[in-house]
Amino acid sequence: MSTTHREVYSGIRATESVVHKQAKRLSVWREHAAGYLFLAPSLVLFAVFLFYPLIQSIYLSFHLTDPRGHVAAYVGFDNFTQLFASSAFWNSLGVTVKFTLLTVPAGIIAGLLLAAFTHTKLKGMSFFRFIFSLPVALSVSTSAIIWMMLYHPTTGTLNYFLSKLGADPVQWLIDPAWSLISISIMTVWMNSGFNYILLLSGLQGIGDDIRDSARIDGSGPVRTFFQILLPLLSPTVFFLTVVSVLNAFQSFGQIHILTKGGPAGSTEVFVYSIYKEAFVNYQFGTGSALALVLFLIILLLTWIQFRFVEKKVHYQ
Template identity: 50%
Template sequence: MNTTGSLWKRSVNGRTALLYLLPSIILFSVFVFYPMFRTIYLSFFLTDQAGNAAINVGFENYQYLLGSSEFQNSMKATILFVLYTVPIGIILALFFALLANEKLKGIGFFRTMYSSTMGVSVAASSVIWLFMFNPSIGMFNRLLQTVGLPQIQWLLDPEWALLSVSMSTIWMNVGFSFLILLGGLQNIDEHLYESSRIDGAGYFYRLRRITLPMLSPTLFFIITISLINAFQTFGQIDILTKGGPSQSTNLIVYSIYREAFVNYQFGTASAQAVILFVIILIVTILQFKLGERKVHYQ
């Protein structure tokens, strides 16, 4: 028997499978893997206006970034933004999901209301919040006025801008987190509660001993996704503040966008993109390491 022939025959499974995988593999290669390597490559170069690598500068782009106050500012703003939005966002969504998981009449209506922000795009939400933050006719300053508090320049005051953007972002993301957490709550086996009720356990005891441990895989998932999403924030910055005032809201993706497509500095922009990639990689790995220990799988 011909050995190449039999090898060809034996690999028929592999070849057919490859056919099914081919569209994904091609698309991932062209739009994910190639550009990732290209970004790393470009980060070591000065580029021309068209984005071609011109002069190899080694690690100078990175050295420049780490020394530049603008980039340090951007990193600081990004980390603060993540700290402002992720924990509060998840706690709120969890609270809503716990409420909406009660078996009451008309609960479907409330579930729809809580998840509604998922149907509102970042651009649309940003425009709505831009109006609410308007210093003269916006809702927030009117509320402050009625209770006799001083007015706040929400998006124009460097002290407040990042907080304001964070507030609006928490709102934008709460619908998705809610939906995922509610799904997780509904997957918890009813019998667990029935046995605990016989023992006369209170609501908060059940929450701490049954609900949260059983929900931990879902919580773990939504924390990871929220962290990654927060690092990728762009639309609300572009519409609400354009990175200002005095760069207080210049989050990393906005900074990459400006460096690349406004200043045409593709080398330093790529270096920032690589840093973003490394941060997300670390977050994901840390999450999985911690998750493995803490998470309770059913």
């Protein structure tokens, strides 16, 4: 092949290479454009209902507002300084921590026990599975109304049974010593359906050959559950722990319906403090500062759980 032919051939190959690269780049660009097109509705929803409120909250947290929510004056970090110096802030934080400790472990343990009970192949288990998963179908307001009737000081079912046992009636939602416990019991029941369904699904995802091998090796049902099944179930338990802590720190509906933060602030959790500060006292700047503090607390707790607790998780 002559030099001229080689040059022509090389030029053709170079042109083909450039055209191929441009076509490949155009194909990648079309794929990215199609991906962003499908993501566009979700991005719009996130922008409207998540990103914009977050930016607006940050902006308002550095300002004082009038009762109509209009910015009145720039105050810098004064809203945060007043929060950390307020006894109401620390009370709501303490109540939220107590509420979390009362509801999260109890809810997971209850769901685990119910899932272990109905995972057996006895007759009638399908009926119990339906009953135990029923709370997931009820809204917060419906659950709160049901428990409000149960907790009624004179006509409530719980005090009726206490009277039959010869015990004095309990002021479930009026006594500061019982109010947070009462809300926690109702919350554990309300979340039990979701916890139960996830934990039962996790147990059903563990192969029968593992149980058969443990039974052949002489392992009893209790030992098999705690030493074999529970470690295999740890990813589900970890997920439930993270979600339950998030839900506990964001609880509002049942507290607003049953106690409205009372009596004497004994059930005033963090989110209710935000609601009261912003929509009762019309202090939107302070309410926004509270919301940002809650966001940072939840972010820190989630990071701690993924950083330290996840090490105990056994993935198959």
